[in-house]
Amino acid sequence: MELTAPHADVMRARQEFFDRGAVPEGLPPEILRSWRRCAERGFDSHADPRIEPIGQSELRDFHERNDELIRLSRPELEALATEARDTASLVILTDGAGLVLDASGDPGFAGKAAGVALRRGVKWAEASTGTNAIGAALVERRPIEVRGSEHFFDSHRILTCAAAPIFDPRGALVGALDLSGHAAIPQLHSLSLIRHGVDQIEHRMFAHGFDGRDVVRLHADPELIGTSQEGVLVFEGARLVAANRHALKLLDLDWNALGSRSFGDLFDAGRLALGGESRLRGRSGVLVHATLTRSAPRAWPSKAVPGDAPRAQAAPAASSAPAFEAVFDAAVEASLKRAVRLVDGDVPILIQGETGCGKEMFARAVHALGARASKPFVAVNCAALPEGLIEAELFGYEHGAFTGARRSGSKGLLREADGGVLFLDEIGDMPVALQARLLRVVQDRAVTPLGGGKPAPLDIRLVCATHRDIRRLTSSDAFRSDLYFRLAQFTFALPPLRDLDRTAVIDAVWARLPREGRRLGRDALAALRAHDWPGNHRELVGVLKALLALSEPGETVTAELLPSSVSCAAPADSDPPAAPASGLDALARDAMRSALDACGGNVSAAARRLGVSRSTLYRRALGGRG
Numbered sequence: 001m002e003l004t005a006p007h008a009d010v011m012r013a014r015q016e017f018f019d020r021g022a023v024p025e026g027l028p029p030e031i032l033r034s035w036r037r038c039a040e041r042g043f044d045s046h047a048d049p050r051i052e053p054i055g056q057s058e059l060r061d062f063h064e065r066n067d068e069l070i071r072l073s074r075p076e077l078e079a080l081a082t083e084a085r086d087t088a089s090l091v092i093l094t095d096g097a098g099l100v101l102d103a104s105g106d107p108g109f110a111g112k113a114a115g116v117a118l119r120r121g122v123k124w125a126e127a128s129t130g131t132n133a134i135g136a137a138l139v140e141r142r143p144i145e146v147r148g149s150e151h152f153f154d155s156h157r158i159l160t161c162a163a164a165p166i167f168d169p170r171g172a173l174v175g176a177l178d179l180s181g182h183a184a185i186p187q188l189h190s191l192s193l194i195r196h197g198v199d200q201i202e203h204r205m206f207a208h209g210f211d212g213r214d215v216v217r218l219h220a221d222p223e224l225i226g227t228s229q230e231g232v233l234v235f236e237g238a239r240l241v242a243a244n245r246h247a248l249k250l251l252d253l254d255w256n257a258l259g260s261r262s263f264g265d266l267f268d269a270g271r272l273a274l275g276g277e278s279r280l281r282g283r284s285g286v287l288v289h290a291t292l293t294r295s296a297p298r299a300w301p302s303k304a305v306p307g308d309a310p311r312a313q314a315a316p317a318a319s320s321a322p323a324f325e326a327v328f329d330a331a332v333e334a335s336l337k338r339a340v341r342l343v344d345g346d347v348p349i350l351i352q353g354e355t356g357c358g359k360e361m362f363a364r365a366v367h368a369l370g371a372r373a374s375k376p377f378v379a380v381n382c383a384a385l386p387e388g389l390i391e392a393e394l395f396g397y398e399h400g401a402f403t404g405a406r407r408s409g410s411k412g413l414l415r416e417a418d419g420g421v422l423f424l425d426e427i428g429d430m431p432v433a434l435q436a437r438l439l440r441v442v443q444d445r446a447v448t449p450l451g452g453g454k455p456a457p458l459d460i461r462l463v464c465a466t467h468r469d470i471r472r473l474t475s476s477d478a479f480r481s482d483l484y485f486r487l488a489q490f491t492f493a494l495p496p497l498r499d500l501d502r503t504a505v506i507d508a509v510w511a512r513l514p515r516e517g518r519r520l521g522r523d524a525l526a527a528l529r530a531h532d533w534p535g536n537h538r539e540l541v542g543v544l545k546a547l548l549a550l551s552e553p554g555e556t557v558t559a560e561l562l563p564s565s566v567s568c569a570a571p572a573d574s575d576p577p578a579a580p581a582s583g584l585d586a587l588a589r590d591a592m593r594s595a596l597d598a599c600g601g602n603v604s605a606a607a608r609r610l611g612v613s614r615s616t617l618y619r620r621a622l623g624g625r626g
């Protein structure tokens with residue numbers, strides 16, 4: 001099924017719509033509706049959209065306000081982000097208004113996306129950034145894919161994005177999940193992956209908050225009760241107070257049913273007995289299997305799980321703090337002690353290591369164990385700040401310093417770190433033009449905001465990190481050697497996970513997660529040990545969290561639940577799949593298998609539901625088996 005118009009048709013449609021003001025044919029109707037809304041707002045597709053990124057402290061407020069959404073989405077964000085690296089893409093979580101709360105994945109693409117302001121703290125609502133998947137999905141309240149030239153603004157044509165809205169159990173639109181990548185790289189299954197991710201997040205929202213209420217779980221297929229495909233209805237007394245999309249669809253209802261319908265309005269039956277499984281006929285005629293529970297559901301791990309990363313109170317951070325206790329071996333612990341003494345003694349340090357090996361966690365530990373633990377820790381990812389904004393973000397600006405500057409001016413991240421520790425992550429990606437300015441700040445310990453004003457004294461301790469060989473960059477003039485010697489007065493190299501005692505690290509990380517009685521089975525452990533972890537600790541944490549999300553409390557977790565990238569590394573007796581596949585493939589396959597289950601094994605129906613061809617589904621989900 002062709003979901004989006006081929007490129008040539010879209011280009012023709014652009015000409016007709018933007019240059020001749022005509023109604024183009026062949027464009028997906030949701031894209032046309034979005035273009036029209038944008039045109040009505042007076043947007044000019046050839047101009048740049050008006051971007052107003054919010055400041056770091058405002059972003060922190062948004063993070064706090066959306067704390068629950070972020071926590072509940074974390075397993076999907078981690079699983080998709082680890083793997084998005086393979087397809088040069090980013091997984092993005094926004095709030096209900098389209099403000100980007102989290103964006104992670106491929107650092108190379110993150111840089112390009114940041115160039116068009118697709119990054120944290122920027123609103124991707126249709127009303128500000130024109131036709132895009134996040135904005136359109138929020139307006140249309142359904143999953144939408146926007147490819148290349150289907151974006152309204154010319155500058156966004158480098159993107160291909162798939163997004164789906166996230167509804168809470170009361171029907172409030174609380175966010176969107178999005179996968180964005182290069183328009184030039186086909187992202188075949190993004191929409192299915194996103195739909196599957198949103199199903200999981202919305203399903204997790206019913207895990208708590210309904211103590212003492214009647215929770216009815218239903219599906220036409222009894223096997224799917226208890227999965228993220230099930231319908232969920234919550235009753236207070238007889239009144240329907242919460243539901244998920246699957247339940248509403250099964251019963252042919254919409255969100256208006258909440259608060260206005262009773263159990264008797266929905267079903268051809270008086271009441272359900274607690275526990276056990278019953279068959280019910282909905283008033284719409286549908287026959288479903290249903291269970292009723294009224295337990296006090298388990299709480300989702302609270303904000304401060306024991307073992308959260310040590311965090312200074314009120315410490316602002318340009319990136320959100322990893323909510324996880326670091327696992328360091330004896331050698332890294334020894335380095336950490338040395339690093340704390342150096343930083344306390346005002347000696348800047350440079351942390352080097354492969355992506356995901358814990359450079360930021362190490363820096364946070366240096367701060368938490370040092371003399372400035374109660375002062376701010378400000379983390380700045382130099383690779384993720386758009387080049388045009390990095391100067392203003394770092395050094396701050398005076399009122400009216402440039403077009404689009406906020407009226408009140410901005411203090412800048414350097415001054416937010418005043419009194420505390422400034423962590424410059426990916427320092428190797430700092431634009432050369434700004435290196436001279438940074439050097440002056442480091443030397444003078446004073447910062448002058450853009451647009452003039454007096455230099456303000458700066459009292460910071462500096463920690464930098466990079467996965468690049470900066471020393472080599474200095475020989476090609478990509479990095480100033482005078483700055484290098486200022487920042488890297490002491491260098492710490494963190495080892496990749498494959499060089500560590502993997503069994504010890506896996507055990508220690510697993511022990512820090514909220515396992516609720518789950519155990520790792522022998523085959524799963526063997527596969528985890530055999531894998532060489534190119535994504536290092538980040539990949540390991542993501543995989544272990546995915547295992548938690550996919551299993552039930554008390555269960556022994558088997559290798560079957562592992563993404564194929566990991567299970568492929570298992571020793572010969574564990575039946576590896578024929579061809580190695582990335583974890584993203586595994587997620588795609590999961591989504592396909594869920595669709596097949598939901599469609600009772602009907603390949604054509606499942607393919608239609610996913611928007612892929614039957615042959616793709618056959619090949620990817622069933623491995624071509626008959």
Ligand SMILES: Nc1ncnc2c1ncn2[C@@H]1O[C@H](COP(=O)(O)OP(=O)(O)OP(=O)(O)O)[C@@H](O)[C@H]1O
Binds near residue numbers: 323327354355359538
């Ligand atoms: N030592 C560690 N112990 C436990 N978890 C870790 C450790 N190091 C990293 N992690 C996990 O990996 C994630 C990423 O870690 P971190 O951001 O510190 O890596 P990094 O080396 O800075 O990565 P990048 O170079 O991509 O920025 C953390 O949020 C955490 O879940």
